[in-house]
Amino acid sequence: MYTASLQALVDQLGRLPGIGPKSAQRLAFHILKVAPEDAVRLADAIVAVKNNTTLCGRCFNVAEGDLCTICRDPRRDGAVVCVVEDPRDIVAVEKTQEFRGRYHVLHGSLNPIEGVGPDQLKIKELLARLDDEGISEIILCTNPNLEGEATAMYLARTLKSRDVAVTRIASGLPVGGDLEYADELTLGRALEGRRQVEA
Numbered sequence: 389m390y391t392a393s394l395q396a397l398v399d400q401l402g403r404l405p406g407i408g409p410k411s412a413q414r415l416a417f418h419i420l421k422v423a424p425e426d427a428v429r430l431a432d433a434i435v436a437v438k439n440n441t442t443l444c445g446r447c448f449n450v451a452e453g454d455l456c457t458i459c460r461d462p463r464r465d466g467a468v469v470c471v472v473e474d475p476r477d478i479v480a481v482e483k484t485q486e487f488r489g490r491y492h493v494l495h496g497s498l499n500p501i502e503g504v505g506p507d508q509l510k511i512k513e514l515l516a517r518l519d520d521e522g523i524s525e526i527i528l529c530t531n532p533n534l535e536g537e538a539t540a541m542y543l544a545r546t547l548k549s550r551d552v553a554v555t556r557i558a559s560g561l562p563v564g565g566d567l568e569y570a571d572e573l574t575l576g577r578a579l580e581g582r583r584q585v586e587a
């Protein structure tokens with residue numbers, strides 16, 4: 389049906405999340421139609437993001453270089469650290485404009501069924517930061533679903549013996565949902581209404 393190169397493009401686009409066969413075909417024909425320099429810009433952006441993106445040496449957010457833009461910003465308050473599951477969650481919290489501290493990205497949540505235990509998450513790294521950075525509050529900002537709650541409880545227990553306040557974002561977020569889909573106002577309120585965790 390397609391030429392070999394068009395078929396290859398349809399196949400690759402079809403592997404992206406949320407892109408079905410119809411959308412893949414539509415996108416492929418769109419790319420075929422655009423000016424060559426536009427197509428090259430798209431291809432270059434894909435290559436560049438893979439070549440240039442690393443993880444922040446401090447918080448494990450996406451970065452270019454040693455530290456992410458948030459960790460490099462001297463105006464951020466290093467005493468308060470918001471713990472999230474995924475770099476996308478940082479984008480969600482930043483949009484609320486309610487938070488001026490730093491982050492820590494776990495890169496997942498506890499999920500025994502899928503074999504994700506504490507050692508698969510950046511938890512050791514979080515504990516190491518407590519000793520080095522003078523952190524006074526840890527805000528547990530994991531997703532309001534089963535795995536996110538289990539992760540928050542695990543962290544609360546682990547941090548109990550440490551000299552640090554541990555808070556959890558307030559309920560009010562849609563249960564079972566993902567942080568990144570919460571609207572800014574709701575997430576902002578959840579942050580503002582955070583409470584000390586009893587572990």
Ligand SMILES: [Zn+2]
Pocket residue numbers: 444445446447448449455456457458459460
């Ligand atoms: Zn960082």
